[in-house]
Amino acid sequence: MANAVPRTLDEWEKPLRDLEDGITKLKAVAVKEKDDSRAADLKYRIQELQRRHDNYLEVMYSQLGPWEKVLVARAPNRPYMLDYVNQVFEGFVELQGDRRYGQDHAIIGGPAKLNGSPVMVVGHQKGRTIQERQLRNFGYARPEGYRKAIRLFELAQRFSMPVVTLVDTPGADAGLEAESRGISEAIAASMLKMFSLTVPIISVIIGEGGSGGAIGIAIANRVLMFEHSIYSVIAPEGCAAILWRKPEMGPQAAEALKVTAESVLSFQLIDQIIPEPTGGAHRDPASAAQSLKVSLLSNLAELSSLSGPELLNDRANRFRNLGVMAIH
Amino acid sequence: MANAVPRTLDEWEKPLRDLEDGITKLKAVAVKEKDDSRAADLKYRIQELQRRHDNYLEVMYSQLGPWEKVLVARAPNRPYMLDYVNQVFEGFVELQGDRRYGQDHAIIGGPAKLNGSPVMVVGHQKGRTIQERQLRNFGYARPEGYRKAIRLFELAQRFSMPVVTLVDTPGADAGLEAESRGISEAIAASMLKMFSLTVPIISVIIGEGGSGGAIGIAIANRVLMFEHSIYSVIAPEGCAAILWRKPEMGPQAAEALKVTAESVLSFQLIDQIIPEPTGGAHRDPASAAQSLKVSLLSNLAELSSLSGPELLNDRANRFRNLGVMAIH
Amino acid sequence: MSKPGKLGEGAFIQCAKCKKIHFANEFEENLRVCSSCGWHHRISAQRRIEITCDANSFEELDQDLKSGNPLDFPDYDEKRVGAEDKTGLLDSIVTGIGRIDGNRVSLAVADFSFMGGSMGSVAGEKVTRTLERGLEKKCPAIVFCATGGARMQEGLLSLMQMAKTTSAAERCNRASIPYICVFTDPTMAGVLASYASVADVILAEPKSMVGFAGLRVSKQAGVSKVPDDFQSAEFAYNHGMIDKIVERKDLKSTLSQLVQLLGGHLLEQQEGDKLTTRGAKK
C-alpha cells in the first residue's frame, strides 16, 4: 500500500495499473517474437507479472481501509442501479413523475420481474457521461425523486409487489430549489410511507449510502450492503470540514465515522453483507449482479412467510432498537 | 324588472337603491322638521316608501332568473367562507401549506367546532379589498390549494372528524403556473381522496360553484346549495364564448346551462336547498349563517347513524347514478 | 389541427404537421403516424382497438347507451345526430372487453370525431362501467383519452361525470385493480381533471395536447408568454404528470408489459380464465 493517503481510486490503484501496463507491453513484444526460447521466456514473465498483479489485487482488496472503501464505493466504473436492474431483473418499465411538480432522474424506478415475479425497483442512478451526470444531478436526488418513490411504493402496496431499493447517493440535493420544495419533507415522507407498507422491502446499499438522501429510501425489512459500499451519517469530507475545519481530513473522518459494511454490521445496523468479486464489483459486474440476485431471492424467500401486518411490525421492530446508550 | 339585461348586481338593484336613497333623504328632512303635522306626514311617506322597498325586494328576489342568480351569487358583499366560519363554527384554527410547494389562499381550511364537536372545514375564500382579492387570487384556487385540502381531508379521516366544505369559486386557476404544477391532477386527486374517506362529508355551494374548481372539493354525502347560489359546468360567459363566440351572451348561456339551485335540484344533483333571507344572504348574513348551521346539524345528525364503510358507499352511490341517458 | 386533408381519390394524404404527402395506404399502415416528421394523427376508436387488442378478442359492450338532451340545450340534438351520422357511433367512447397478448383487459377508447370526444352522461357512464368491469372481472382497466373535456350541452350533469368516473377509479384503487390511462391528442379539461389524472400509470402519445383549459382561456387568465411546448404531452411529462411518452407503434407492447407486471396478483383470481380462453373471443 502507498504511504501517502490516496485521494482518488486512480491514484490508489496506480501500482495495479503499472503492472497491467507492464503486462500489456510484454504481450506486444511477445506477439512479434519469432525465437521460440525467447517467446517462452516472455510468456513466463507475463504469467509471473499476472500472478503478481492478481496477488496484489487480492491483497489490496482484502485489506481495504475505510477511506479506500470510500474511493471504491465512489468508483466511476462501479456498477450503478441500472446495471444491476438490467442484469438481475427482467422487463423493467421505468415509471416517472411525482404528479406534483417535475422529473427527477437521480431516483428512478418502476416494476420489473425478479425470477418471474413482479417487484417494484426504486433506486438512485448516477451517470457515467458528463451529460448523464448532469441529467442525474450527480446522484443528488431532488424532492421530486422522493415523491416519485412514494408514488411507486403506493403502487407496490396496491398491487402486492415486494419492494427492492438500491441506494447509491452522495446525499440529497441541498440547493435552494430543493430546499424551497421541501427536500426534508420529501425524505421524511418517503420513510414514513415505507414504514406503512405491508409488502416486503429489501434495501441494498450498492455504492454510496450518503446520509438522509440514502435513508430516505432505505427503510426495509432487510438492509444489505455490498462489501465495498459505505453508509454514513455525513460525507467524510463534510464531517472533517465541520469538526476540524479541514475537508482534506476526509480519510480520518471516514475512519472515525465507521462507514464500512463491516463496521455497520457490527452495530447491527444492517443485516447482511453481499460479497464482491476480487478487485471490487467494478471488475466483474456480472458476478456482482449474480451475488445480488442470490441475496435478494434468499431474503425475499425468508420474508415470504410473513403476513402483511407481520412485515409492517417486523420493519418497525427492526429499526426500533437501533442506537447505543448508557444508563445513568 | 328592468327590460334590458343587467350586467351587474348594482345595475339590477338600481330601483331598490333609488327607493333607499329616497328614504334616506326624507329621513334627513324629517329629523329637522319641527311641525308636528308635517312630521307625521313625512313619517307616513317614509313608511310608505319603506313598504314599497320591502315589497319590491321580496318580489325581485322571489323571481330571480338564472342570470340574476349569477349576479347575486357573485355579489361582492355576499357572505364568504370566513364569514360563515366565524358565525357557524367555534375555535377555527387555519392550517396551511401543501407540504410540497407553497401557499394557496383561495382554498383554506382547518379544524373547528360545530356545536362543540370537532369538524374539518375546507372551502374557497374570496377577498373583499383589492389586496385580499389578489391574495386570494380572486377565488381561483391553485394546485397547492387542492393539495392542502387533501392534507386536511387526511387529518379529518385520521381524527374521525366530519368534513364540511364551502364552495365559492369562479373556477380553478388555469394559468401557466397552475398548469405546470398540475392543476388537473390536483383537482382529480382531491376528488379521489374525498371518495376514500370514511367520515361524513357535507358540501355546501355558498356562492359560485364554478366547474372543476368547485367539484374538486364538493364530493360529499350531502351536497347543499344556498338558494341564490349557482353551480355550473362552465362559466356562462365562457360557454357563450365557445358556443356562440359571444361572451356577452352570458345571460342566455346561464339560462341554457340551468345553473340555479332549483334546476340543479330537479336533476337530483344536489340534495337540499338552504333558504336565504329576503333579499339574499348579503342582506342578512347572520340569518343565512343560522340557516347554514341548522342545515349542517340536521344533515350531520342524519349521517351519524352510518358506519364508516356505509358512509363511503353512500357517497359512491350518491354519485354513481348521476346522469341522464337515452337507450338506443 | 391534426386532421389530414385528403387529396385526389383518397389515395394520398398530407401530413397535418410537416405537409409532406403520403400514400394513403402507407400512411394507414404506419398507424397514421407521419413517416417523415413522426406526427401522430388522430385515429378512430375502431382502429385503436384493432391495433391494441389481440385479433378478434374485443367484444364491444354498452352499445345501447346514447345521449338524451336533458337540458333542452339549444342545437344539441342537431349536433348529436350530426355526429352520429358522421361517425356511426352513438357517443364519444367505445367500451368493451378485450385481450392484450392473451391477458384480459377492460377497455374504453374515446373517439375525438364524435363531438370532440366530449364527456356527457354517456361517456361518463361508459368510463365508469369500464372501471367497474375491471373490478368485476378482476382485470386491468385501460382508458384511451381523446377529448376536449366535459360536454357543455349537458350542463352540470357533465360536471358530475367527473365525480362519477373518479369514484370508480377510487374503487379500483381500493380493490387493487390496475388502471392505466393513455393520453392521446387531445386530453383536456374536465377529463384531465378527473379520471384521466388518477390512473396508476399514465402513458401519452408524443405531442398530444394535454391541458386544463383551452389556450385561449389560459391566455385570458393572464398567461402572456407561454412556452412553445405548453399543454403538450412533453410539457406534462416534464412536470411529472406522465409516466412515459410512448410512440403509437410501441403502445401495445408497453401496455402488455404493464398489464403483466401490475396485474400479476389478479391472475389467480380470474378462475383459470386465461388458460381456458386465452386469445379467443368470449
Added chain:
Amino acid sequence: MSKPGKLGEGAFIQCAKCKKIHFANEFEENLRVCSSCGWHHRISAQRRIEITCDANSFEELDQDLKSGNPLDFPDYDEKRVGAEDKTGLLDSIVTGIGRIDGNRVSLAVADFSFMGGSMGSVAGEKVTRTLERGLEKKCPAIVFCATGGARMQEGLLSLMQMAKTTSAAERCNRASIPYICVFTDPTMAGVLASYASVADVILAEPKSMVGFAGLRVSKQAGVSKVPDDFQSAEFAYNHGMIDKIVERKDLKSTLSQLVQLLGGHLLEQQEGDKLTTRGAKK
C-alpha cells in the same frame, strides 16, 4: 447567533438582533422575546416546559438515558461531559408527560445548549418514547425542536434515529394519535428530514432557522444567490411546509386549541383520566 450577551451583573441583556439592551428580568418575563424587535431568543427546555404546561403538571421521564461513545469518536466524551456540566442535562432533549389546559400531552423539548440540540441515540430514543407514550396513554404528542441535526459523533447510529423516530410517527398516524411539532430556532437537517416534517400539524416560532443543510453547504451546492429569508420559518411557511407561525406568547393557547380539536376522539379512551386528575401532578 441569537445567544444574548450578558452585561454587568446579569442585570442587563442585549438583544442579539437589534442590539437593544433590556433589563434581564423584563426580558425573561417577556419569554426572552425582544420587546423592541420581536426577536425570539432561544430558551432552555426547562423554561419551555414551564411556559407550555399547566403549573406543576409536568412529570419528567426517561431521566436515566445518557449517551455512550459507541464509535470511540475523537473528543466526543469531552464534548458530552462539557455539555452535561454546562446544562445540567444528560442529553439534548427533555421528555415527559404534562397537561395543557387540563389535557394530557406527551411532550419532548429539545435544548439547543446541549451540543446544538443534536440527535444521537438518546435523543432519538426519547423522541420515539414520546410518540410511543402518546400511543400508550392515548394522548397527543408534542415535540419542540431546536437542533442542528443528527449527531455526527455517533455516526450511522445517529442516521438510524431518523428512521426510528419516523417509524414512531407512522405508528401514531395509524393509531390516530395527534402529533404536533413546533419548530424553534433552529430546526435543521436530519431532524427536519425525519420526525419533524411528518407531524400532523407544524407550528413555528417567528424567524426560526429551518432548513436541510447548513447555509455553507447550500452555498457549496451551487446556491449563489439566496433570498434574504432563505432557511427561515417564514421561507418554509411560504413554501407550504409549516401550518402557522406563532409567537411564543401564543403557543400555549394554539397548542391547547389543537389538542382539543384533534384529540377529541381520544377523550373517551382515556378512562376518565381527565376528570379525575385534571391539572394535578400525577
